[in-house]
Amino acid sequence: MKRPIKVNIFFLILILLQVFGGYIIRPISKVIKFTVASSLLTTQLMFLILPVIIYFIITRQSIKETLRFNKIKIRSIGLIAVMGFLFVPVGMFLGQVTSFFFYNNVQDVFNKLQSLPLGLMLGVVALTPALCEEITMRGVVLSGYNGSKLWKAALINGFLFAVLHLNPPQFLYALVLGVMLAYVVRITNSIFASMIIHFIFNGTNTLLSWWSMKVNSTAAIKKSQAMLNNTSAKIMATVFLGVIAIIAVAAIVTLIKELIKDNKENLNNVNLLPSGSAEVMLLKDKIAAAVPVVISVVIYFLLVMKRI
Numbered sequence: 001m002k003r004p005i006k007v008n009i010f011f012l013i014l015i016l017l018q019v020f021g022g023y024i025i026r027p028i029s030k031v032i033k034f035t036v037a038s039s040l041l042t043t044q045l046m047f048l049i050l051p052v053i054i055y056f057i058i059t060r061q062s063i064k065e066t067l068r069f070n071k072i073k074i075r076s077i078g079l080i081a082v083m084g085f086l087f088v089p090v091g092m093f094l095g096q097v098t099s100f101f102f103y104n105n106v107q108d109v110f111n112k113l114q115s116l117p118l119g120l121m122l123g124v125v126a127l128t129p130a131l132c133e134e135i136t137m138r139g140v141v142l143s144g145y146n147g148s149k150l151w152k153a154a155l156i157n158g159f160l161f162a163v164l165h166l167n168p169p170q171f172l173y174a175l176v177l178g179v180m181l182a183y184v185v186r187i188t189n190s191i192f193a194s195m196i197i198h199f200i201f202n203g204t205n206t207l208l209s210w211w212s213m214k215v216n217s218t219a220a221i222k223k224s225q226a227m228l229n230n231t232s233a234k235i236m237a238t239v240f241l242g243v244i245a246i247i248a249v250a251a252i253v254t255l256i257k258e259l260i261k262d263n264k265e266n267l268n269n270v271n272l273l274p275s276g277s278a279e280v281m282l283l284k285d286k287i288a289a290a291v292p293v294v295i296s297v298v299i300y301f302l303l304v305m306k307r308i
Contacts, residue, residue, distance in 0.1 A: 007144025012292035084200030093245035130199035154182035
């Protein structure tokens with residue numbers, strides 16, 4: 001079976017686990033009282049890492065080769081870290097655009113975690129997804145597109161990453177973030193590159209939310225949210241964030257070019273499979289690879305329509 005078909009079936013299984021995983025956890029939750037934090041951790045481990053382990057047992061692929069556990073150059077680490085911080089305003093802008101169509105329920109999660117110590121909150125919201133989601137998406141799933149051109153693999157991976165969240169308010173920024181993460185992984189040939197950016201992005205947003213909740217009273221936060229719900233205020237905020245986001249994107253593109261200069265040796269083999277030979281995808285193979293993705297997208301839209 002061709003790798004794209006394998007990983008797309010794997011992705012569909014992830015989607016099904018995200019949708020029906022609650023029924024699996026329910027018997028356990030009757031015995032163990034899950035908090036929001038423990039629920040998030042359990043979901044990441046059971047529905048992302050456990051399937052990855054089973055995937056490797058079944059396929060017998062090289063873990064190091066598939067997940068790209070390779071070192072990153074010191075200068076490249078600096079470039080990658082700056083990219084992580086630069087994406088914060090981009091994510092804010094995309095989230096603001098999405099808020100015109102969907103209620104931002106991400107902040108609700110932060111509100112439920114506000115009683116946690118900052119370190120534990122960072123572990124739950126930033127570190128765990130940076131490890132689990134990257135191993136899954138920029139590790140296993142991206143490896144299935146090693147025979148594809150960099151831009152194509154990045155776009156597909158970003159799209160699948162957005163779908164995996166099954167949450168419309170996160171779709172836009174998850175899509176763009178996923179594309180960027182796939183790029184840096186393929187350029188550096190290291191999954192640690194995407195882990196760094198993912199952690200910085202989630203961690204910075206966690207710090208900002210934690211600081212806002214600690215400094216401002218609940219009434220002040222609600223008042224601020226009410227102001228942002230005002231159409232004119234929301235438009236002004238979107239325009240302001242848009243200008244900053246454009247500048248940030250320009251800077252990110254420049255840094256990616258520098259990252260490419262640092263890692264030219266990796267780009268020589270960027271379109272090849274680890275074995276050194278590209279798989280030939282016949283029409284029937286492409287159809288077979290597309291079917292799990294189409295089913296995943298249908299499931300996503302059915303959930304979106306249910307929530308509207």
